[in-house]
Amino acid sequence: MTGFPIVARHDISDATFILEVHHPLMARAARAGQFVIVMSHPEGERIPLTIADFDRELGTVTLVVQAVGKTTREMQQTCHVGTSLHGVAGPLGQPSPLGTARTVVCVGGGLGVAPVYPQARAHKERGATVIGVLGFRSAELVFWEDKFREVCDELILCTDDGSAGIHGLVTDGLELAMERYPDVGEVVAIGPPVMMQACAEATRPTGVHTVVSLNPIMVDGTGMCGGCRVRVGDGVRFACVDGPDFDGHKVDFADLRSRLTRYRGEEAQALAHWEH
Ligand code: FES
Numbered sequence: 001m002t003g004f005p006i007v008a009r010h011d012i013s014d015a016t017f018i019l020e021v022h023h024p025l026m027a028r029a030a031r032a033g034q035f036v037i038v039m040s041h042p043e044g045e046r047i048p049l050t051i052a053d054f055d056r057e058l059g060t061v062t063l064v065v066q067a068v069g070k071t072t073r074e075m076q077q078t079c080h081v082g083t084s085l086h087g088v089a090g091p092l093g094q095p096s097p098l099g100t101a102r103t104v105v106c107v108g109g110g111l112g113v114a115p116v117y118p119q120a121r122a123h124k125e126r127g128a129t130v131i132g133v134l135g136f137r138s139a140e141l142v143f144w145e146d147k148f149r150e151v152c153d154e155l156i157l158c159t160d161d162g163s164a165g166i167h168g169l170v171t172d173g174l175e176l177a178m179e180r181y182p183d184v185g186e187v188v189a190i191g192p193p194v195m196m197q198a199c200a201e202a203t204r205p206t207g208v209h210t211v212v213s214l215n216p217i218m219v220d221g222t223g224m225c226g227g228c229r230v231r232v233g234d235g236v237r238f239a240c241v242d243g244p245d246f247d248g249h250k251v252d253f254a255d256l257r258s259r260l261t262r263y264r265g266e267e268a269q270a271l272a273h274w275e276h
Contacts, residue, residue: 013140026054031118032096034050035092046089048218052114093241105178107135107173108170109135110137111192131155133174136164138161138164171198174199187211194253211247
């Protein structure tokens with residue numbers, strides 16, 4: 001078999017699935033916060049996927065895919081155990097700067113739960129107290145609770161409908177964590193832009209350093225195309241080479257959201273073309 005074999009697949013919901021891919025070199029090189037560019041077949045589009053986990057002993061990397069566009073819907077149908085990914089390039093991006101905070105809150109919302117895991121584990125490994133705050137729509141969509149319990153000193157689950165953990169948003173969980181642990185020195189928030197912005201606003205009055213992970217429109221993932229430009233503070237940065245992690249208090253989220261919607265028409269066209 002050519003390419004990189006898929007050794008496990010776990011479907012989290014109708015639209016989201018996790019792939020474990022055998023790629024020993026990548027597993028050895030990967031650090032928390034980095035991403036890969038994947039081509040599922042030789043003619044496939046190149047798509048960026050965050051490395052949600054890596055196991056150096058087993059030689060595997062874990063990728064989470066949300067089937068929303070043409071390529072990811074196609075992958076949902078074709079990527080199974082026993083098949084392989086044609087190309088996996090990386091690891092790309094800067095590893096997360098872990099800092100020295102003694103207490104860290106790691107917030108993950110929806111699909112952001114997976115990529116915040118390696119950050120929580122890395123903070124735990126360097127000796128920090130780690131509080132996990134995970135948000136899901138409902139209890140059926142909860143995943144990786146056990147993995148997080150292994151690396152978190154406390155885990156606060158939040159659901160939109162109250163079917164698991166506290167009834168509320170991750171910002172409610174974050175506020176609870178900040179009340180319980182007044183010495184929090186860093187917050188890491190990964191999820192939809194609106195969620196990351198809300199977390200950054202929640203911590204802004206306290207000045208607690210808040211890191212967000214931006215995964216805007218990436219094309220080549222190497223700083224050549226300029227597709228992933230984001231405004232951070234007074235400057236323009238490329239999420240693929242300067243990030244994906246940035247200071248959440250400095251990111252221009254309005255600019256980010258307008259970029260994310262820019263190719264919606266083309267994406268809908270590609271999907272319609274593929275379906276017919
Ligand atoms: Fe092309 Fe970042 S993805 S410059």
